[in-house]
Amino acid sequence: MRFPGSDRSFDADLGLADDVAARSGENIAACYQCAKCTAGCPLAPEMDLTPNQVMRCVQLGLRDIVLGSSTIWLCTTCTTCTTRCPRDIDLARVMDTLRAMALESGVQPGQPQIPLFYRIFLYLVRRTGRANELPLMAAYGLATRNPFKDLLLGQKMFLKGKLKPFSPRVGDREQVRRIFERAEGHCEDPVPARGGRGGDRGGESEPESRQQ
Amino acid sequence: MKLGYYPGCSLHATAKEFDLSTRAVCEALGLELVEIEDWNCRGATAAHALSDELAVGLAGRNLALAAQQGLEALLAPCAACFGRLKYAAKALAAGAEALPHGLDSQAAARVKVHNILDVLLNVAGVERLKERASKPISGLRPAAYYGCLLVRPPDVAEFDDPENPTSMEQILSAVGAEPVEWHHKVECCGASLAVTNTPSVVRLVAEILAHAKSAGANCVAVACPLCQTNLDTRQAAAGRRVEERLELPILYISELVGLALGIDPVNLGLARHIVDAMPLTRTAFIQPREGATAGG
Numbered sequence: 001m002r003f004p005g006s007d008r009s010f011d012a013d014l015g016l017a018d019d020v021a022a023r024s025g026e027n028i029a030a031c032y033q034c035a036k037c038t039a040g041c042p043l044a045p046e047m048d049l050t051p052n053q054v055m056r057c058v059q060l061g062l063r064d065i066v067l068g069s070s071t072i073w074l075c076t077t078c079t080t081c082t083t084r085c086p087r088d089i090d091l092a093r094v095m096d097t098l099r100a101m102a103l104e105s106g107v108q109p110g111q112p113q114i115p116l117f118y119r120i121f122l123y124l125v126r127r128t129g130r131a132n133e134l135p136l137m138a139a140y141g142l143a144t145r146n147p148f149k150d151l152l153l154g155q156k157m158f159l160k161g162k163l164k165p166f167s168p169r170v171g172d173r174e175q176v177r178r179i180f181e182r183a184e185g186h187c188e189d190p191v192p193a194r195g196g197r198g199g200d201r202g203g204e205s206e207p208e209s210r211q212q
Numbered sequence: 213m214k215l216g217y218y219p220g221c222s223l224h225a226t227a228k229e230f231d232l233s234t235r236a237v238c239e240a241l242g243l244e245l246v247e248i249e250d251w252n253c254r255g256a257t258a259a260h261a262l263s264d265e266l267a268v269g270l271a272g273r274n275l276a277l278a279a280q281q282g283l284e285a286l287l288a289p290c291a292a293c294f295g296r297l298k299y300a301a302k303a304l305a306a307g308a309e310a311l312p313h314g315l316d317s318q319a320a321a322r323v324k325v326h327n328i329l330d331v332l333l334n335v336a337g338v339e340r341l342k343e344r345a346s347k348p349i350s351g352l353r354p355a356a357y358y359g360c361l362l363v364r365p366p367d368v369a370e371f372d373d374p375e376n377p378t379s380m381e382q383i384l385s386a387v388g389a390e391p392v393e394w395h396h397k398v399e400c401c402g403a404s405l406a407v408t409n410t411p412s413v414v415r416l417v418a419e420i421l422a423h424a425k426s427a428g429a430n431c432v433a434v435a436c437p438l439c440q441t442n443l444d445t446r447q448a449a450a451g452r453r454v455e456e457r458l459e460l461p462i463l464y465i466s467e468l469v470g471l472a473l474g475i476d477p478v479n480l481g482l483a484r485h486i487v488d489a490m491p492l493t494r495t496a497f498i499q500p501r502e503g504a505t506a507g508g
Binding site: 042078150178180 | 228252253258263265311312360365366375403404407410412416486
């Protein structure tokens, strides 16, 4: 597909809109580009595609552009768009669907540190059943090779009793593990393929055997 | 009255003061909180961003445990936990299969989930709040900040108006504070982007706090641990961005109500904030209103 006035051509995947509609349960075709979603989006200034452009790209089948966009990761699920859409499209849910599709497709994510953070978060929840900010921040700092980013703030928070080195674990972790298994183990590998750490994405290594 | 209690992970660490003040206030209002035994993290944004089934499963387990333990209604003070628990209840009612064997999806779907504003306003009620408020806190002029998930999306939250909610103001007025009129009540604080995309969150926090300040607020009332953390911990950077001394303590609604009920500020956890809230609480009781001579 070629856009008027552009030299670039794009591969159109005409099944994309149907895929996204089926997985999200939302009527993609209903979007008529009023851009109310974009007008209210708090992160729109930092996105490469605005939310209405994401919808248009899905309609047009521009799979790689959508799945590789920063937009789907910058979306905080504030659901302002969902609340205001005159066509009753739950855009936040469409974004959830696109994030899952992006990870499955292996497209380079537009903001790779965000899915990395999510994976580390879920890895910790899978191990203990609970989230704890201190190990989460430490692991994220190490994985992004920037462990000192919020160190001063972390110190202050620690002194105010806001960070705990240990948190109570869930007793029935087997049940938590089964919930993860049902949902296909999205947090098998907390360190992504890129970033020079090696290791395959969705790798075969068993999380429990990893070093803490 | 007995209510199930789902504190969520934040209330055990970064938002400990939300936990302390919620428990203290509920006790003072005659509400008994029973913490769900063996509750787990409901997965935060990470879960629903990557897998809907995981998000429903993690949240749904807590609902199923509550039902097993005979708790028909729950208080989830964390706004995000509230939203995701309600979403899971709806998904399970609609037939989602996300729970492992041995957990009853239909019983889970019947558990009612309340946020803290709902409990204060509709379970305790304005009358009881007025009756128990023993300390005049009219020197406090909070900007009531709802953020996203207390009221959105409306068909999940099913609470207040999604664009111009007023329940927090009603609670604050009932206990004698003087909430200000402002228009950033339901803007997003940027949530967990604070970790991965800090400058975006500093921008959003700066916009929110600058508006609160210009509306005449001397503190901000919140009911979400992530809102509190972002507005509190990124406030210094936000102040540099707008070149203004913001100095707005960010207080949980339960802390403000607790002050009015005469509970010791330290027991409410007020000493635990990054932007110091203690000076404000000390003058709050003696300030007549519209700072005559502050005295000192």
